[in-house]
Amino acid sequence: MKYTKATNYALHxxxxxxxxxxxxxxxxxxxxxxxxxxxTYLSKILTQLVKAGLIESVSGANGxxxxxxxxxxxxxxxxxxxxxxxxxxxxxxxxxESKCPLQKVMNEAExxxxxxxxxxxxxxTVYIVADE
Amino acid sequence: MKYTKATNYALHxxxxxxxxxxxxxxxxxxxxxxxxxxxTYLSKILTQLVKAGLIESVSGANGxxxxxxxxxxxxxxxxxxxxxxxxxxxxxxxxxESKCPLQKVMNEAExxxxxxxxxxxxxxTVYIVADE
DNA sequence: ATATTAAAGACTGTATTTATCTATGATAAT
DNA sequence: ATTATCATAGATAAATACAGTCTTTAATAT
Ligand code: SF4
Ligand code: SF4
Numbered sequence: 001m002k003y004t005k006a007t008n009y010a011l012h013x014x015x016x017x018x019x020x021x022x023x024x025x026x027x028x029x030x031x032x033x034x035x036x037x038x039x040t041y042l043s044k045i046l047t048q049l050v051k052a053g054l055i056e057s058v059s060g061a062n063g064x065x066x067x068x069x070x071x072x073x074x075x076x077x078x079x080x081x082x083x084x085x086x087x088x089x090x091x092x093x094x095x096x097e098s099k100c101p102l103q104k105v106m107n108e109a110e111x112x113x114x115x116x117x118x119x120x121x122x123x124x125t126v127y128i129v130a131d132e
Numbered sequence: 133m134k135y136t137k138a139t140n141y142a143l144h145x146x147x148x149x150x151x152x153x154x155x156x157x158x159x160x161x162x163x164x165x166x167x168x169x170x171x172t173y174l175s176k177i178l179t180q181l182v183k184a185g186l187i188e189s190v191s192g193a194n195g196x197x198x199x200x201x202x203x204x205x206x207x208x209x210x211x212x213x214x215x216x217x218x219x220x221x222x223x224x225x226x227x228x229e230s231k232c233p234l235q236k237v238m239n240e241a242e243x244x245x246x247x248x249x250x251x252x253x254x255x256x257t258v259y260i261v262a263d264e
Numbered sequence: 265a266t267a268t269t270a271a272a273g274a275c276t277g278t279a280t281t282t283a284t285c286t287a288t289g290a291t292a293a294t
Numbered sequence: 295a296t297t298a299t300c301a302t303a304g305a306t307a308a309a310t311a312c313a314g315t316c317t318t319t320a321a322t323a324t
Contacts, residue, residue, distance in 0.1 A: 060291025101257035192322025
C-alpha cells in the first residue's frame with residue numbers, strides 16, 4: 001500500500017511546470033535531467049498526464065510540454081488519478097459490493113483521503129519544492 | 133495503490149471471530165476452509181495479528197485463536213496496520229521530509245483516511261459479512 | 265506416546281514496478 | 295527537401311513485492 005515512484009515524479013513535474021509558468025514550454029529532456037531519471041521513462045509518465053488532460057504536448061523542434069489547466073485548478077488528486085488510475089483501494093472480487101458493509105467502510109475511507117487531495121492544489125506547495 | 137489480499141483475509145477473519153464470540157476458540161483449519169485459502173498462508177496472516185496484539189493463540193490439541201481485545205474496540209485501522217505496516221503511503225527518500233510541503237499534504241491526506249478507519253469498528257459490519 | 269495445533273523457514277510462481285533501448289512520427293528551422 | 299529536434303510507442307529486462315505452497319519445528323492436551 002504505497003504510492004508509486006511514478007506518482008512522485010508526476011507530482012514533482014507538475015510542480016516544476018507550475019513554477020516555470022503556464023506559457024513556458026518544457027522538453028522532457030530538461031525535466032528528466034532535473035529529476036535524474038531517464039528521458040524515456042519520464043516520457044511515459046508525461047504521456048499519461050497528457051492523456052489525463054493536465055498538460056499538452058507539441059512534437060518537433062521547439063516542442064515540449066505546457067500546462068493545460070490554470071495552475072490554481074490542478075489538485076494533488078488530479079495528478080494521482082492520472083498516474084495510479086481511479087480503481088478502488090479495496091476490492092474483494094465478489095459481486096455484491098454494493099450491499100457489502102465492509103467495502104462501504106473502506107470506500108468511504110478512501111473518499112476521505114481523496115476529498116482532501118482534491119481540495120489541495122499543487123500551486124500552494126510549489127515554490128518551496130522547486131529549489132532543491 | 134491497493135490493499136493486499138492479506139488485509140482482506142485479515143478483515144474477514146476478525147469479522148468472523150467477532151461473530152463467533154470472544155470466548156470461542158477457532159483453529160486456522162476451520163478459518164482457512166471458511167475462506168477457501170490454504171492453511172499455511174492464512175496461518176502467517178494470523179501470526180501477524182497475534183504479534184499486533186489483536187488475537188491470541190494457544191498451541192496444541194484444542195488450541196486455536198481467540199480475540200484478545202473486546203470486539204467493540206477493534207477498528208478497521210488496527211487490522212490494516214497489523215498487516216500492511218505503519219509506513220507512510222508517500223515517501224521520496226530524501227531527508228528534508230519534515231519541511232517538505234508536498235509530503236506534508238500527502239501525509240495529512242493519509243491521516244484523514246486513517247482517522248476515519250480508526251473510528252470505524254469491525255463489530256458494526258460483522259453480522260452481515262458473516263453469512264455468505 | 266500420540267494426536268493436534270500454531271509458528272517459522274525455505275522456496276516457487278506470478279504480477280507489478282521501474283526502468284532502458286530502439287524505433288517511429290511530428291514539426292520547425294535551414 | 296533535408297536535417298535537427300522533440301514526443302510517442304513498443305519491446306525487453308531487472309528488481310521488487312505479492313500470493314501461495316511445502317516442510318520442519320515447537321507446544322500442549324489426551
Ligand atoms: S520536495 Fe519533498 S517530496 Fe520532493 S524530493 Fe524534496 S522532500 Fe522529497
Ligand atoms: S463481505 Fe464484502 S468484502 Fe467480504 S467477500 Fe463479501 S462483498 Fe467481498
